[in-house]
Amino acid sequence: MGESTTGQVSDAAARVYDAVYLPALFQQWCPRVVASAEISAGQEVIDVACGTGALALAASEAVGADGFVAGVDNNTGMLAVAATKSATVEWYHAGAESLPFEQDRFDRALCQFGLMYFKDRVGAIGEMMRVLRPDGRLVLVVWDELAHNPGLAAEEYLWQQVFDEEIDEAPYSLGNKSILEQLLRQAGISDFRIETHTGTARYDSIRSWIHTGAAGWTDDDALDADELELLLDTAERELAHFRTARGHVEFSTSAHIVTA
Ligand SMILES: C[S@@+](CC[C@H](N)C(=O)[O-])C[C@H]1O[C@@H](n2cnc3c(N)ncnc32)[C@H](O)[C@@H]1O
Numbered sequence: 001m002g003e004s005t006t007g008q009v010s011d012a013a014a015r016v017y018d019a020v021y022l023p024a025l026f027q028q029w030c031p032r033v034v035a036s037a038e039i040s041a042g043q044e045v046i047d048v049a050c051g052t053g054a055l056a057l058a059a060s061e062a063v064g065a066d067g068f069v070a071g072v073d074n075n076t077g078m079l080a081v082a083a084t085k086s087a088t089v090e091w092y093h094a095g096a097e098s099l100p101f102e103q104d105r106f107d108r109a110l111c112q113f114g115l116m117y118f119k120d121r122v123g124a125i126g127e128m129m130r131v132l133r134p135d136g137r138l139v140l141v142v143w144d145e146l147a148h149n150p151g152l153a154a155e156e157y158l159w160q161q162v163f164d165e166e167i168d169e170a171p172y173s174l175g176n177k178s179i180l181e182q183l184l185r186q187a188g189i190s191d192f193r194i195e196t197h198t199g200t201a202r203y204d205s206i207r208s209w210i211h212t213g214a215a216g217w218t219d220d221d222a223l224d225a226d227e228l229e230l231l232l233d234t235a236e237r238e239l240a241h242f243r244t245a246r247g248h249v250e251f252s253t254s255a256h257i258v259t260a
Contacts, residue, residue: 014077018052020212025201026051026113029141029255030058032197033112036259037139042066043107048096048128049073049114053082056089059110072099096124101131112141113255116174125187137259138189144196144254145175151201151251154239155213162234163227180256192260203249206242210235
């Protein structure tokens, strides 16, 4: 499942990401990021690795009609979904490592669950700092370590158990706070705060949870029908303890919010 290592998904997967993954896992972090960024009316904000645009939209509401929000992502499938949601936000197809803006342009630079996937993380943080005004604020969100994300870990172990694959550590690769701090310092940031927050993942059922992981993030074509059935059947058995009394799935998640 190499796709999840680079954070890239197919067009079909981008739609599944938006319909299921976003409400289950990611959307809930947007108000926290907007609050941590202290975004106010009239400001100019950039959302780097905007995906299908949830955070950019939340920022757009906060800046109002006099503000400006740019959403940047290097995946056209994600941007195509984002574009259907807002004509006010401007969407840009670009890599985080080379942002198509002049320096000192923005009041706020945001990046929610994207930094872990960048090939050049130091360069990407440098780019966010370059386009930020000197009095601007940077807010980054990354997953905490797998050890503090039991539901996400169980999903990873399931793939390992069924397909004998190595655990995909990429999404959690900045979960260790020392590594995160070292990265920020390498990027020239010394004045920062890291706060760890808890969220709740919610899916309709074990099958929809695991199916979303297979179709909403990794490549749709990666599993054939038999493999998918095997994965889902094993999940029903092995992950039953995440099922609520109503048959839904709920588990806590943990992520770091960096403000600088
Ligand atoms: C987990 S999604 C998060 C999307 C969005 N921020 C959210 O919270 O829903 C990660 C996003 O990072 C994007 N991405 C990965 N590498 C990138 C890069 N080098 N430059 C820009 N975007 C990148 C992917 O295309 C994907 O949309």
